[in-house]
Amino acid sequence: MNPLESKQTYQQYVEQKSPNSPILKNCFNAFWVGGLICTLGQIISNICKERGFDIATSGTIVSIILIGIAAFLTGLNLFNKIGKFAGAGSLIPITGFANSIVSPAMEYKSEGYVMGVGGKMFTVAGPVLVFGISASILIGIIYMIFATESITLV
Amino acid sequence: MKKLGNQTYSFDSPPTIVDCASIVGPKEAQGPLGKYFDLCIDDEFWGEKTWEKAESKIIKETVNTVIAKSGISSAQIDCCFAGDLLNQCISSSFGLRELSIPFFGVFGACSTFVESMSLAAICTESFAENTLCATSSHFCSAEKQFRFPLELGNQRPQSSQWTVTGAGSAILSKTGSGPYITMITPGKIVDMGIKDGNNMGAAMAPAFCDTLTTHFLDSGRNPSYYDAIISGDLGYVGKEIVLDIMASKGYNIKSNYNDCGILIFDKLKQDTHSGGSGCGCCASVFSGYLFKELRARKMKRILLIATGALMNSTSSQQGESIPGIAHAISIEI
DSSP: OOTTSSHHHHHHHHHHHSOOOOHHHHHHHHHHHHHHHHHHHHHHHHHHHHTTOOHHHHHHHHHHHHHHHHHHHHHTTOHHHHHHHHTHHHHSSHHHHHHHHHHHHHHGGGGOIIIIIIHHTTTTTHHHHHHHHHHHHHHHHHHHHHOHHHHHHO | OEEETTTEEEOSSOOEEEEEEEEEOHHHHTSTTGGGSSEEOSSTTTTOSSHHHHHHHHHHHHHHHHHHHHTOOGGGOOEEEEEOSSGGGHHHHHHTTTSOSOEEEOOBTBTHHHHHHHHHHHHHHHTOSEEEEEEEEOHHHHHHHHSOOTTOOOOOOTTOOEEOOEEEEEEEESSSSOOEEEEEEOOOOBOOOOOOTTOHHHHHHHHHHHHHHHHHHHHOOOGGGOSEEEESSOHHHHHHHHHHHHHHTTOOOTTTEEEHHHHHSOHHHHOOTTOEESHHHHHHIIIIIIHHHHHTTSOOEEEEEEEEEOOOHHHHHTTOOOOEEEEEEEEEO
């Protein structure tokens, strides 16, 4: 067989020839590390509630603490190692979001604080913010149309 | 100089590679070829404030080293060819700005080293007494320009390659006792429609095979003529593809073919996935390892084919495929 017969056959051939990521191992690591991060969040949340904070405030405190830890570990050159090991496990929780803002901020510091840190800080997180906020506005509109009663209750 | 076949040129008075020098980063120093390099730096910054400055310093010091080793002063060098991966080739132009040698900036992505050597060889045979070539790459500055911030916690695909931190430099001369550059085969751009920037080996392998078969047809040589056929940096994925394509064309190169990206790192210990890449990979492996083997006459004839992926981060975001290129030089002693 000649892999270079046409562009299509070559692409199919390359697809077949390229090594796959170890999906089972990656899923397992993502599962337990992600679970561990969420458990940590739940513990913080429970402690807050026991100290008398309401659910909303407890949630905010959890986010602040997890973001703080993730940003700190990014600065110590540790979060990328956790991310490499756990993949989506550390990326999907709010820790991944913190890392995606702190890492370009560190990287582009050499271009100055305004155009470097300020300008490039959201290069990775930017799309998440744009589409995350857009989605929440859309859901908000749907919610407003179909469940006006419950809004007034809130 | 005369033309053989379609695109191969053989030199009537082959230029000599007088000397080579290489400087690499800490990860390359821990690799299997660590002991062959002239200098291994301890950290990626090498006392500089930015990675870009560090890369310029690496190429500058590599050039200074080769000038010192060869005994040919910079005033005796008629022109230099240099390039790298950063936008507008700033590592080489900033690194060599104090050198005061007529300067040609060259870009051929990871094929730049052999492209520079080919151009330098042509000049050396025609008008120049001595010429210099140098290329560099830096893992951190390349990641910053082409991929993600270093501290981002993501996973690299298995087919991705690791940009080498390092530089290689060579001085070519009209007179000398070898190793000689006897032939060059400049490559054509070949694009087989691969779009995955994390699978450069697959994107460049067709260009490599095109140049290699053309070289065999033009020169009348066969694979067994060479002690080693070395590709620039196709990595493990590219090497597998090359062996398949060449077999389908009726060439068996299994026994004497290898790749700079495979030679420079230990895949299992260093977690470099498909192997090394970057302008500094082929440059440092040739300058550090292959040149010394040639000089010691452990190898007598090698065909060095550096491959390049001719894309940038904008073209890949716009969904363009990755055109590949491969330039070959035959080096004999």
